[in-house]
Structure formats: C-alpha cells, structure tokens
Amino acid sequence: xASVSFKNVDKIYPGNVHIVKKFNLDIKDGEFIVFLGPSGxxxxxxxxxxxxxxxxxxxEISINGKVVNNLEPKDRDIAMVFQSYALYPHMSVYDNIxxxxxxxxxxxxxxxxxxxxxxxxxxxxxxxDRKPKALSGGQRQRVAMGRAMVRTPEVFLFDEPLSNLDAxxxxxxxxxxxxxxxxxxxxxxxxxHDQVEAMTLADRIVILRDGEVxxxxxxxxIYQKPANKFVAGFIGSPTMNLLSGHLNNDDSxxxxxxxxxxxxxxxxxxxxxxxxxxxxxxxxxxxxxTPELLDKPIEVDVVVESYELLGSTIQILNRFGxxxxxxEAPSTQSVQEGQKLKLYLDSEQLHIFNMQxxxxxxxxx
Numbered sequence: 274x275a276s277v278s279f280k281n282v283d284k285i286y287p288g289n290v291h292i293v294k295k296f297n298l299d300i301k302d303g304e305f306i307v308f309l310g311p312s313g314x315x316x317x318x319x320x321x322x323x324x325x326x327x328x329x330x331x332x333e334i335s336i337n338g339k340v341v342n343n344l345e346p347k348d349r350d351i352a353m354v355f356q357s358y359a360l361y362p363h364m365s366v367y368d369n370i371x372x373x374x375x376x377x378x379x380x381x382x383x384x385x386x387x388x389x390x391x392x393x394x395x396x397x398x399x400x401x402d403r404k405p406k407a408l409s410g411g412q413r414q415r416v417a418m419g420r421a422m423v424r425t426p427e428v429f430l431f432d433e434p435l436s437n438l439d440a441x442x443x444x445x446x447x448x449x450x451x452x453x454x455x456x457x458x459x460x461x462x463x464x465x466h467d468q469v470e471a472m473t474l475a476d477r478i479v480i481l482r483d484g485e486v487x488x489x490x491x492x493x494x495i496y497q498k499p500a501n502k503f504v505a506g507f508i509g510s511p512t513m514n515l516l517s518g519h520l521n522n523d524d525s526x527x528x529x530x531x532x533x534x535x536x537x538x539x540x541x542x543x544x545x546x547x548x549x550x551x552x553x554x555x556x557x558x559x560x561x562x563t564p565e566l567l568d569k570p571i572e573v574d575v576v577v578e579s580y581e582l583l584g585s586t587i588q589i590l591n592r593f594g595x596x597x598x599x600x601e602a603p604s605t606q607s608v609q610e611g612q613k614l615k616l617y618l619d620s621e622q623l624h625i626f627n628m629q630x631x632x633x634x635x636x637x638x
Contacts, residue, residue, distance in 0.1 A: 275337045275350070275427035275460045276302050277323065282332035284318050284484075292318050294484040296332070303458045309471040310481035311507075316464045319481075320430055323462065324353050336428065352421035353430040356437060358413045360405040360420075367392075367401040370419040391419045394456070395449065411442040418453065429454075431463040435470065447473060468508055472496070480504055502631040505554045505624055511588060513624070514560070516596045518553045520625075529553055529625065532594025536571050539620050540637040551634070554624035557588065557601035561617045570617035573598075577612040591616065 277300040284293035293315040300306050308316035321327040323334055325346035334341055341349050360369050367388060368375075374384045392398045395415045405413055414434060421429060431450070435443045451474055454461050465471055471478050472492045480487045480495065480503075488500040499505035505513045518531040520542075527538040531553055564570035575591035575598055582604055589600040589608055600616060608614070625635035 276300060276335075277428060277460060277462070278333075278335040278338075279319070279323075280333045280335075282319070282322065282334060283330040284315070284322060284327065285330040292484050293322070296484075296486065298479060298486070298489065300460060300462065303460055305454050305461045305463065305474060305476045307471040307475035307478050308462065308464045308481060309466070309468060309478050310487075311466060313483075314481040315484040316466075316481050317432055320353075320432055320462060320464050323349075323428075324351055324430055325349055326353075349428075350426050351428040351430055352424050352426040353432065354414075354417050354421050354434045356433040358405070358417045360413060360416055362405050365402050365404060366397055366408070366416050369405070369416055370397075370423050373420065373424050387423050387425075388419075391422050394453070395419050395422075409442075410438050411446060414438065414446055415449065418450070422453065422457070427460065429459050429461040431461070433464055433466070435465075436467070443467075443470075450474065468510070472508075480507065498633070499554075499624065500633055502552055502554070502626040505626070505633075509556055511557050511599055511601060513554045513556050514596075514598050516553045516555075516593070516598070517628070518551050518625075520549055520551055532573070532596055534573055534594075536573075536618070537620070538623070538625075538635070539569050540623070540635055542625075543634050543636055550628040552626040552628055552631070554626065555618055555622060557599040559619040559622035560598065560600045561619065562600070562602055562606060562614070564617040567617055567619050569620040571620050571623075573616050573618060575614050575616055577608050577610055577614060579610060580608055 279296050279298045282293060282296040285291050296319055308319060310316050318327055322329050325344060329342050336349060371384045371388050374387060392401055395418060397415055397419060400412060435446050438446060447470060463474060475492055477489060477491055478495050479489050482503055488495060488504045495508055506515060516531055518529045521528045521530060527542060528535045529538060561567060573593060575593045578590045578592050580587055580589045585604055587602050587604045587606055589602060591598045621637050623637050624633060627634050
C-alpha cells in the first residue's frame with residue numbers, strides 16, 4: 274500500500290505556459306482518486322509528473338513519504354495504463370502481460386504463477402495465444418490492465434483508459450476496474466473527462482480547470498455542494514440551470530429576484546453580503562411539475578419552448594423571463610410547445626453563487 278502527496282507542484286512549459294499551478298493533494302493508502310476536468314486542464318500532465326514521464330517545474334511529489342522528483346519511472350513502484358493500450362503487436366497476449374516480469378529476471382515458473390491468476394481475473398485466459406490485432410478494443414484494454422497488475426505495483430495510474438471504447442464497453446470496463454480495485458486495494462489515480470466514470474469509480478474527485486484545483490470531495494459532496502459555478506455547471510447531466518438574479522434582504526428575510534419574481538430563501542447565506550447580483554443554480558431534476566413531494570416549493574410561471582423524449586425521462590425547455598429553465602420529468606408527462614406551466618423549485622436544492630467570484634455563498638441545508 275502507498276500514500277501519495279503533491280506539494281505546490283508546478284508544470285511550466287517553454288514560453289511560460291503554466292499548465293499545472295501549485296497543485297496540492299494528499300492521497301491515502303488504497304484510495305481511488307479521480308482527476309476530472311475539461312481537455313487541457315492539466316490532469317494528464319499531473320499524472321505523468323507522478324509517473325516520472327514529465328519533469329516537475331516546481332514543488333514536491335512523494336510516495337510513501339519518499340520524495341520521487343528525481344527518481345526514474347521504473348524506480349517509483351507505479352504502473353500506468355494508457356488510453357492507447359501501447360501493446361506490442363508482435364507478441365501474444367501472454368507475452369504482453371509477462372513482458373515486465375521477463376525484463377526483471379523472473380523464471381518461467383514465477384511468470385506462470387503471476388500471469389495465470391490475472392488472466393483468469395480479467396477473463397483473458399482463452400485469448401492468451403492471440404496477438405493484439407485479433408482482439409477487440411475492450412480485450413486490448415484488459416490486456417493493458419493485466420500488464421500493469423502483474424507487476425503488483427504500489428500505485429496504479431490510469432490515463433483516460435476507456436475513451437477509445439464505445440458506451441457499452443465503457444460500462445463493462447468501469448465495472449472491471451472497480452472490481453480490480455476492490456480486490457487489490459491498491460492506491461489508484463484515474464484521469465478522465467467523463468463525469469460518469471468519476472462519479473461511479475472515485476472515493477474522492479479532484480476537479481481541475483486551467484491547471485488549478487476547483488474542488489476536492491466525494492462524489493456526493495461534489496454533486497450536492499459544488500464549491501463554485503464552474504463545478505456546478507460541469508457536474509451533472511443534464512447540466513444545472515444557472516440563472517442571473519439579485520439578492521434582497523427585508524423584514525421577512527432574504528429573497529432573490531429571478532425573472533421578475535421574488536423567491537424566498539429558506540437557507541443561510543455564507544457571506545455577509547449586501548444587495549448584489551448573483552447566479553442561482555438548480556438542477557433539472559429538482560424542478561417539479563407538481564408541489565406534492567416538496568417541503569418548501571417555490572412556484573414559478575414558465576412557457577414551454579421545446580421538449581425531448583429520452584426514454585424514461587423527458588427534458589422540457591421552458592422560457593422563464595429572459596432565461597431558459599430545463600426540467601427533467603418522467604416521460605409519461607405530456608406537454609405542448611407554447612403551453613403555460615407552473616413549475617415548483619425545490620427550495621432545499623437551490624445553489625447561489627457570487628456573480629463576481631463565482632463561489633458558492635448559500636447553504637441550502
């Protein structure tokens with residue numbers, strides 16, 4: 274088992290291109306951490322610095338308390354699974370998995386003892402004599418995982434390993450990666466831009482943007498209490514409704530003006546704030562067509578602009594003043610374009626962000 278620590282880690286490319294900025298993170302033994310963010314946010318670069326494939330411009334990376342900044346990749350006791358599989362095309366599945374063991378001087382008997390159980394675990398035993406060109410994408414990715422697992426490293430690194438697979442295969446491989454982690458209990462760091470992978474695999478998620486950490490937390494924390502407007506809009510599908518509003522405070526308490534309507538706020542503002550412009554967020558699943566199941570519903574008037582049937586759900590796009598307000602409802606709901614509706618916002622699921630700093634300023638629980 275291994276802990277991993279990043280302290281003020283920077284990566285600056287020639288021309289003063291600052292890709293990773295003062296990255297700090299402590300990862301516990303056996304933890305499954307996911308780096309999540311849009312393309313170019315620095316997540317793969319951070320992983321490659323940990324692996325030793327990229328030099329560090331500043332700061333310190335430690336594994337089990339030992340600084341590894343200047344260690345060769347082979348001396349860091351890590352194994353990496355890439356997006357591209359990186360298999361040797363002229364070797365069989367067996368030889369691809371066993372390659373690192375052969376290099377390190379293991380005997381044939383020792384190699385057999387290590388390769389066979391892993392091949393069984395990954396359902397590769399019937400394929401051991403095949404070459405990579407005779408395998409599907411999912412099978413090739415399992416071979417790449419087997420090659421990493423056979424070395425029994427202290428830390429597993431995954432760099433967008435499923436992005437070349439179709440949706441069905443991604444789901445299956447996600448389950449296999451989760452099962453592997455549960456069985457081996459090894460520290461794992463996983464890079465993706467796919468929030469479904471992050472939410473289903475991670476013990477904790479690190480959300481990155483432009484080389485900086487936006488939020489670190491469990492999937493539940495990230496989803497329910499986004500730290501800022503970026504995280505709120507990035508996590509969740511369909512994306513959170515984000516509407517511009519204005520805070521007011523009078524004898525009856527705090528309210529927010531939204532699309533010409535004054536909505537009461539039941540929660541607590543985290544800032545000692547005067548009247549100011551804000552962004553109000555609410556997820557489409559927290560906007561309802563009836564108020565029955567809500568403790569403190571907020572009623573708003575909208576007009577249906579369009580709708581999309583998505584199997585078991587329907588997404589309804591509504592005009593709410595100058596805003597669009599998306600509702601996610603059961604597909605049994607019938608609506609028509611141009612129809613006037615009353616919708617009910619779950620007041621306990623409202624999010625409010627400072628317009629300038631974009632940070633969350635409202636506790637709705």
